Amino acid sequence: MEPIKERKKRDRNGIKRGVLIGFLGVFLLNALTGFTQDTTRRTSEPCYRCRLRGLLIGETVVYSTTIYGLSKAWYNNPLTNFHFFNDNHEWLQIDKVGHMLTAYQIARISAQAYRWTGLSDKKAALYAGLTGLIFQTPIEILDGFSPEYGFSVGDMAANIAGPALYTSQYLAWGELRIQPKFSFHNTPLYKVRKELLGSTWHDRWLKDYNGQTYWLSVNPSAFGSRDSKFPRWLNVAAGYGIQDMVAAETPKSIERGYRPYRQYYLSLDIDFTRIKTRHKALKTVFFLLNTLKIPAPTLEYNGRNGFRFHALYF
Known part of the structure; x- marks a missing residue:
């Protein structure tokens, strides 16, 4: 392209x-x-x-x-x-x-x-x-x-x-037991192509795929028995991200000196909608927060570096 x-x-x-x-x-x-x-x-x-x-x-x-x-x-x-x-x-x-x-x-x-x-x-x-x-x-x-x-x-x-x-x-x-979620962190790659990956933070969280991670957040308690001691609000999340993509196509990123690769994650998450409250405004806040994956300890695997542990990943 x-x-x-x-x-x-x-x-x-x-x-x-x-x-x-x-x-x-x-x-x-x-x-x-x-x-x-x-x-x-x-x-x-x-x-x-x-x-x-x-x-x-x-x-x-x-x-x-x-x-x-x-x-x-x-x-x-x-x-x-x-x-x-x-x-x-x-x-x-x-x-x-x-x-x-x-x-x-x-x-x-x-x-x-x-x-x-x-x-x-x-x-x-x-x-x-x-x-x-x-x-x-x-x-x-x-x-x-x-x-x-x-x-x-x-x-x-x-x-x-x-x-x-x-x-x-x-x-x-x-009910919802599996929920797609989103997280974002800044990467230095935007400096390579600001016109493509965004020059401001607001642009980058929409445009820089290198900093975006997409998750499937699963609620284990929903699949277990009602007598389970597993917290109803605690989720397990699997994530997917990419790195070193400074062009839409992998060969063009390689031409610029980068080696794109995929990233896979395993982490903990919170289903805020399962936290009980009678406060209507707080329910709305919880509903909106459920769009995002919370920062949490995370295990990453990628084809270049193998396994990596992040004490806190977002």
Whole structure:
């Protein structure tokens, strides 16, 4: 991929995640007390049908406006015939994990909103799964008509996997037992290509894949017996990261003197939503914190250095 095209696509991926998660995060905070209430215990019966109608209309209007504005900003050249672009070899596939996490978080946040409208957990999970998919799909389709990009089957598969992971758990278990999470730390690699990896901290946590780690945080107590002494809030997390990628493609990173490699992690984590509290604001804080993997002692394995232990890794 040419450097300019590489940079533009990288910028779009970062902006896409930031805009979509940011929009839904603000939407959640605006309904702070409503979305986090226990929907199984209601002392009054508001008009839940009205809430659902208003929520769907609001989502449609805001999202349509957002997509229209972003399409004007992103797609500067006239659209062409629909075509595909295979980017599955780029960034050691960590960008696909990022797509999955984004779509999952959209579904997770949306589900809270749907519960606020009176839907059951399973119905909310189904609606949220569709929302997570719908929020991403139009952008991928527009990419297919853009001469600068192209429809990525890998991106689309990841966009489906995220909401599917959320919805399937509620259909199977009635709760979340496996949760994708995110962590980030600064790396010096951004100095090599600031235009690609970001010049400021805000840019780097979106653009520098070398500092990003994606996790699957599993709650062991949910798979055990109710009499288990294992803390219900304690999780075990498996992570994936990359290093020394200063270009989208591995050979181009090697040309610049770097040897890209994959990193695998095993660590402890906290499921904040399993910490019991009656405080609605604290429930919201816990809900938002569950997007992030907490800093914790971590065992790393990579093909270059073998096993490494981090006393505290984020």
